[in-house]
Amino acid sequence: xxxxxxxxxxxxxxxxxxxxxxxxxxxxxxxxxxxxxxxxxxxxxxxxxxxxxxxxxxxxxxxxxxxxxxxxxxxxxxxxxxxxxxxxxxxxxxxxxxxxxxxxxxxxxxxxxxxxxxxxxxxxxxxxxxxxxxxxxxxxxxxxxxxxxxxxxxxxxxxxxxxxxxxxxxxxxxxxxxxxxxxxxxxxxxxxxxxxxxxxxxxxxxxxxxxxxxxxxxxxxxxxxxxxxxxxxxxxxxxxxxxxxxxxxxxxxxxxxxxxxxxxxxxxxxxxxxxxxxxxxxxxxxxxxxxxxx
Numbered sequence: 683x684x685x686x687x688x689x690x691x692x693x694x695x696x697x698x699x700x701x702x703x704x705x706x707x708x709x710x711x712x713x714x715x716x717x718x719x720x721x722x723x724x725x726x727x728x729x730x731x732x733x734x735x736x737x738x739x740x741x742x743x744x745x746x747x748x749x750x751x752x753x754x755x756x757x758x759x760x761x762x763x764x765x766x767x768x769x770x771x772x773x774x775x776x777x778x779x780x781x782x783x784x785x786x787x788x789x790x791x792x793x794x795x796x797x798x799x800x801x802x803x804x805x806x807x808x809x810x811x812x813x814x815x816x817x818x819x820x821x822x823x824x825x826x827x828x829x830x831x832x833x834x835x836x837x838x839x840x841x842x843x844x845x846x847x848x849x850x851x852x853x854x855x856x857x858x859x860x861x862x863x864x865x866x867x868x869x870x871x872x873x874x875x876x877x878x879x880x881x882x883x884x885x886x887x888x889x890x891x892x893x894x895x896x897x898x899x900x901x902x903x904x905x906x907x908x909x910x911x912x913x914x915x916x917x918x919x920x921x922x923x924x925x926x927x928x929x930x931x932x933x934x935x936x937x938x939x940x941x942x943x944x945x946x947x948x949x950x951x952x953x954x955x956x957x958x959x960x961x962x963x964x965x966x967x968x969x970x971x972x973x974x975x976x
Contacts, residue, residue, distance in 0.1 A: 684785045685880045685887050705881045705889050707913030720815035721952045721963035723755045723808045736975045737798045741778045745789035749775040760807030760814050760886050777805035784921050784946040786936040798824040803948040814882045816917045817964040818950035822973045836869040837947035840920045848960040855906040862895050872927040879918040910955045919950035
């Protein structure tokens, strides 16, 4: 589940000020094992979703499937009833975001079923044995147009390239520079501003905030030149729209949309920084098909 920076993009979208505190470093073998297992629960949930999702299903039906799956995996949702100032408790097992909804879509935001051609981003948050797993993937329902497929491919590849850039001792901004270069310079899409990744562990959100774009003025991203450190556990997540970098939401409601209504994608990985480099705990998501429901 993405988090928000202090920068204000739209007056409708609440922001949480991120003040830097040192992240909790995960270095003990038992803790690494706990975080790894929680991430595996997220991956397994996505694998089962790939086999389940079909055109004609409602978001409520998909969310109920996620809830049943988490129970079968001896886990609970890390998102359901999650509280952030300015919002009611999050109502869903997962974030279910369709087309122009970038992130934080809920099972009750629409009663309309998903249809062939839709882009469905599903963000799964798991709590298992005290540890959090948090990763999102975007699925194409049956097939879609060329631009939408390029958008999906841009999201997947930017995540892969960005994770590779997360070297210990290098600044956090290396992630943003790599992702932004691919998405905006090479692919011509827009990374939405004001949303980004975050530290996590036994809580869903913690320092550091990880922007997807390079800061353009002092104070925009205070942590940009702090370093990746061995033991850091972070969820990184490009959020991309076809033709805008701006976002909007409605009052206290959770869903966040692209400002111009263009389609969007969301891919997220759980990454442990080690002495030898980044370890993607959810790397198996890259083995999943983009197109489902056939």
